[in-house]
Amino acid sequence: MEHLRKPDWLKIDIGTNARYTETKQIVDTHKLHTICTSGRCPNLGECWGRGTATFMIGGNICTRACKFCNTLSGKPLPLDLSEPAQVAESVRLMKLRHAVITSVDRDDLEDLGAHHWAQTIETVRQVNPQTTIEALIPDFQGRTELVQLLIEAHPEILSHNVETVRRLTPEVRSVARYDTSLAVLRQIAENGIKSKxxxxxxxxxxxxxxxxxxxxxxxxxxxxxxxxxxxxxSRKHYPVKEYVTPEQFRKYKETGMSKGFEMVESGPLVRSSYHAERHL
Known part of the structure; x- marks a missing residue:
């Protein structure tokens, strides 16, 4: 397939400021894994410049190998039991009003990492009682009792990404199933937690x-x-089939809002945690 040339609207000015430097120093000092870096997020400069970051817990090696994702895949290391406290302290040092936490998939663990997840949320809240929390969780293989652990930790927003449309899910996602993701989101909503x-x-x-x-x-x-x-x-990942125009992204936002969404962020550089503090 012919390589598509990246259009001008996808060119990024990383930029730096004092807050960016401070955020980077905290992330580096505490040896934190962030999806900002492992996912090569195009908004890293903007978000770190505002003093926000999305923490990735459970290590930096995922047990799945989705064709779109830049996170390392393979056999993960054991969980770092000090990680909840490290994340909580970093949220405090960054003076975050809203913290976003995500994780790799840990299909190697009996509880798939759910208890580690819940402990992280609880520790962040204990240390930072004024900070709101968004948890962007895996599907936990659709195990409702594990999803319930995260619901009972009561993050303000509980997110789970379907990533793509039904038809493309088997091609793009290595293990996850479209209907499993919908079931996770349904369970969250039925328990009165804001889902995304x-x-x-x-x-x-x-x-x-x-x-x-x-x-x-x-x-x-x-x-x-x-x-x-x-x-x-990278070249080994799923190829880009189309660069969607800013106009089409605007149409998606208008369509979504007209259908009944309370919030739609739609744009070429938008990622799941982009402007997350606004989504409450």
Missing amino acids: SSIMVGLGETPEEVEETMDDLLANGCKRLTIGQYLQP
Whole structure:
């Protein structure tokens, strides 16, 4: 397939300021894993410049190998039991009003990392009682009792990404199933927690399929959605099939809001944690 040239609207000025430098120093000093760096997020400069970061817990090696993701895959190291305290202290040092936490998949663990997740949320809250928390969780293989552990930790927002449309899920995601993701989001919403999801476009989906995904999310109680352009991390990853125009992203936002979403962030550089502090 011919390589698509990246359009001008995807060119990024990383930029730095004092807050960016301070945030980077905290992340480096505490040896924190962030999805900002491992996911090669295009908004790293903007977010770190505002003093926000998305912490990635459970290590930096994922047991899955999704074709879109730049996170290392393989056999993870044992959990770092000091990690909840490290994340909590970093949130305090960064003076965050809203903290976003995500993780690798830990299919190697009996509880798939759910108790470590819950402990991290609880520790962050104990140390930072004024900070609101968004947890962007894996599917925990659809095990409702594990999802319930995260619900009972009561983050202000509990997110789980469907990532792409139903048809492309088997091609793009290594283990996860579209209907499993919808069931996780439904369980969150049924328990009265604000739920959120995210999809990438430019993988070969049609606008009609994006709208069908919107309908599926709404039918399962998910009222917050982010939509962004897929960027291929390396030649071994799934190829970009299309660079979606800013105009089409605007249309997706308008369509989503008209369908009943409470919040839609839609743009070429939007990622699931982009402007997360606004999503409450």
